[in-house]
Amino acid sequence: xxxxxxxxxxxxxxxxxxxxxxxxxxxxxxxxxxxxxxxxxxxxxxxxxxxxxxxxxxxxxxxxxxxxxxxxxxxxxxxxxxxxxxxxxxxxxxxxxxxxxxxxxxxxxxxxxxxxxxxxxxxxxxxxxxxxxxxxxxxxxxxxxxxxxxxxxxxxxxxxxxxxxxxxxxxxxxxxxxxxxxxxxxxxxxxxxxxxxxxxxxxxxxxxxxxxxxxxxxxxxxxxxxxxxx
Amino acid sequence: xxxxxxxxxxxxxxxxxxxxxxxxxxxxxxxxxxxxxxxxxxxxxxxxxxxxxxxxxxxxxxxxxxxxxxxxxxxxxxxxxxxxxxxxxxxxxxxxxxxxxxxxxxxxxxxxxxxxxxxxxxxxxxxxxxxxxxxxxxxxxxxxxxxxxxxxxxxxxxxxxxxxxxxxxxxxxxxxxxxxxxxxxxxxxxxxxxxxxxxxxxxxxxxxxxxxxxxxxxxxxxxxxxxxxxxxxxxxxxxxxxxxxxxxxxxxxxxxxxxxxxxxxxxxxxxxxxxxxxxxxxxxxxxxxxxxxxxxxxxxxxxxxxxxxxxxxxxxxxxxxxxxxxxxxxxxxxxxxxxxxxxxxxxxxxxxxxxxxxxxxxxxxxxxxxxxxxxxxxxxxxxxxxxxxxxxxxxxxxxxxxxxxxxxxxxxxxxxxxxxxxxxxxxxxxxxxxxxxxxxxxxxxxxxxxx
Numbered sequence: 049x050x051x052x053x054x055x056x057x058x059x060x061x062x063x064x065x066x067x068x069x070x071x072x073x074x075x076x077x078x079x080x081x082x083x084x085x086x087x088x089x090x091x092x093x094x095x096x097x098x099x100x101x102x103x104x105x106x107x108x109x110x111x112x113x114x115x116x117x118x119x120x121x122x123x124x125x126x127x128x129x130x131x132x133x134x135x136x137x138x139x140x141x142x143x144x145x146x147x148x149x150x151x152x153x154x155x156x157x158x159x160x161x162x163x164x165x166x167x168x169x170x171x172x173x174x175x176x177x178x179x180x181x182x183x184x185x186x187x188x189x190x191x192x193x194x195x196x197x198x199x200x201x202x203x204x205x206x207x208x209x210x211x212x213x214x215x216x217x218x219x220x221x222x223x224x225x226x227x228x229x230x231x232x233x234x235x236x237x238x239x240x241x242x243x244x245x246x247x248x249x250x251x252x253x254x255x256x257x258x259x260x261x262x263x264x265x266x267x268x269x270x271x272x273x274x275x276x277x278x
Numbered sequence: 279x280x281x282x283x284x285x286x287x288x289x290x291x292x293x294x295x296x297x298x299x300x301x302x303x304x305x306x307x308x309x310x311x312x313x314x315x316x317x318x319x320x321x322x323x324x325x326x327x328x329x330x331x332x333x334x335x336x337x338x339x340x341x342x343x344x345x346x347x348x349x350x351x352x353x354x355x356x357x358x359x360x361x362x363x364x365x366x367x368x369x370x371x372x373x374x375x376x377x378x379x380x381x382x383x384x385x386x387x388x389x390x391x392x393x394x395x396x397x398x399x400x401x402x403x404x405x406x407x408x409x410x411x412x413x414x415x416x417x418x419x420x421x422x423x424x425x426x427x428x429x430x431x432x433x434x435x436x437x438x439x440x441x442x443x444x445x446x447x448x449x450x451x452x453x454x455x456x457x458x459x460x461x462x463x464x465x466x467x468x469x470x471x472x473x474x475x476x477x478x479x480x481x482x483x484x485x486x487x488x489x490x491x492x493x494x495x496x497x498x499x500x501x502x503x504x505x506x507x508x509x510x511x512x513x514x515x516x517x518x519x520x521x522x523x524x525x526x527x528x529x530x531x532x533x534x535x536x537x538x539x540x541x542x543x544x545x546x547x548x549x550x551x552x553x554x555x556x557x558x559x560x561x562x563x564x565x566x567x568x569x570x571x572x573x574x575x576x577x578x579x580x581x582x583x584x585x586x587x588x589x590x591x592x593x594x595x596x597x598x599x600x601x602x603x604x605x606x607x608x609x610x611x612x613x614x615x616x617x618x619x620x621x622x623x624x625x626x627x628x629x630x631x632x633x634x635x636x637x638x639x640x641x642x643x644x645x646x647x648x649x650x651x652x653x654x655x656x657x658x659x660x661x662x663x664x665x666x667x668x669x670x671x672x673x674x675x676x677x678x679x680x681x682x683x684x685x686x687x688x689x690x691x692x693x694x695x696x697x698x699x700x701x702x703x704x705x706x707x708x709x710x711x712x713x714x715x716x717x718x719x720x721x722x723x724x725x726x727x728x729x
Contacts, residue, residue: 161335
């Protein structure tokens with residue numbers, strides 16, 4: 049059984065936001081418009097957090113792509129009264145939209161604020177509705193949604209591999225954000241396989257987990273930034 | 279201090295049931311209007327989408343959960359106070375118990391609405407219930423929200439029984455006095471009460487059992503409500519002090535709610551002969567004790583956080599001390615601690631007016647306390663990039679106002695159809711006669727016991 053994980057190299061991330069766009073397109077994340085976005089209703093399963101350091105004019109800008117950390121010990125899971133948020137055998141924090149009744153408890157418990165609530169039924173500005181992904185279900189008003197590590201791609205590739213009677217190759221599965229990352233800052237793969245690229249990178253001395261002291265045991269490793277130039 | 283006799287008790291306390299003035303219809307229409315507005319607001323929220331509320335990323339709980347905790351807190355007035363007073367056989371409790379117990383039932387009914395109102399898909403609320411479904415899916419018993427479901431239902435069932443049991447002999451009195459339709463309805467409610475010694479004995483035993491059983495239930499309910507917060511790894515939520523802190527706050531706000539209700543009943547139903555200043559003074563002393571206890575818990579919670587000096591917790595801490603939520607925090611401290619301490623601590627101010635002023639400030643303060651526990655922690659949770667400030671929208675304000683109107687409406691209707699002071703218990707305290715009282719209730723006369 050695989051255990052899916054990701055590494056994000058902060059030295060490589062240039063904050064272009066390509067991952068955010070790719071994620072919206074892949075996962076049918078509805079756009080809410082500028083007015084609702086300013087009221088905190090935007091849904092970005094992955095976001096590029098920007099942190100400024102120092103005073104003007106000596107300002108340093110740092111980026112951190114942040115998505116659901118697919119925690120090994122996820123605070124969102126035990127609090128859900130209906131099992132909409134639950135753990136899969138391959139270590140994903142799954143969200144069953146049809147089972148969600150919208151208590152929003154999971155989002156409050158999540159230290160990363162990686163969960164998003166559907167305040168309205170989904171709608172897209174034309175012509176975005178023409179590019180909806182048939183592999184991903186739409187979410188109705190009143191449910192929680194979040195990054196799935198593109199579970200539809202994981203399952204699709206696993207099915208293909210099984211049909212061809214072989215194992216899933218390292219790097220064969222690419223979530224949309226990883227595929228779109230132009231600087232290859234994001235790497236995805238199986239953490240159980242010690243030889244996979246993601247395993248080797250997450251063992252790097254530069255590696256650390258986000259909010260590790262909360263005890264969530266995330267599956268995402270951030271590789272610390274060593275250079276100071278943007 | 280006058281002591282009304284049996285016939286006068288019947289006349290005074292049954293008057294609201296048998297005669298209806300235009301003021302009653304006016305009150306019902308007034309409060310009914312607000313309740314209706316609340317229902318319209320909720321319907322709008324369901325049809326237009328949850329987005330019309332002020333809830334936002336990352337503050338996913340706001341006014342609704344505040345109201346939930348607040349009303350469940352208010353519900354601790356009645357049953358708990360009345361059960362304790364019954365167990366210690368305090369004579370002055372007699373005119374107070376029923377108006378306290380009924381607060382519990384109505385506040386619980388209102389509070390229990392909020393977990394449903396705040397749901398994203400309230401039409402699926404029954405998925406919280408453990409019912410045998412064809413998919414063999416049970417609720418997640420690890421979730422504090424499921425514990426809430428059981429705790430509140432247990433408390434509600436217990437409180438309704440505890441309210442109903444001592445009403446049975448009173449229903450029998452009304453049945454015997456009424457005619458027509460009224461006679462049939464109250465006759466059914468009286469459950470065939472004849473006043474035989476055996477029936478009195480059974481009633482007394484049942485009430486003793488309920489009074490003992492309801493106390494641990496009441497304490498557990500608000501502890502479990504506090505678990506909704508203390509079980510989540512959110513700064514300033516994840517603390518062991520929340521259980522007793524919430525229970526103390528609940529009893530505190532409950533006493534305040536009871537004092538306000540008693541003062542209103544005394545004024546509008548002309549119950550000056552029954553609700554004496556001594557009742558207000560005694561409950562005022564209880565309010566003082568709870569204000570001190572509440573002050574201790576807040577100080578404890580804040581001091582421990584401050585000494586721990588954990589960055590994520592201190593971020594939330596300063597939001598309430600001198601950040602955007604500071605005006606609300608200091609209003610809460612004045613309303614919950616400073617004002618009650620002055621008004622209830624000095625004997626000269628411990629009058630009915632003084633009690634009402636202190637109670638109103640405590641009710642406001644306790645509502646703010648719930649808000650300040652929930653919202654600042656969520657709006658400043660860990661990653662600074664995701665901070666956000668919550669502001670309520672009209673829909674939440676209307677629904678909140680509607681709950682207060684609903685409480686008033688239910689109370690007005692209850693006082694119209696049921697004697698708000700227990701007739702037989704009052705008579706038992708006044709005129710110990712063998713056919714009226716079981717031996718167990720022999721005790722102090724009304725007002726003689728100055729606690």
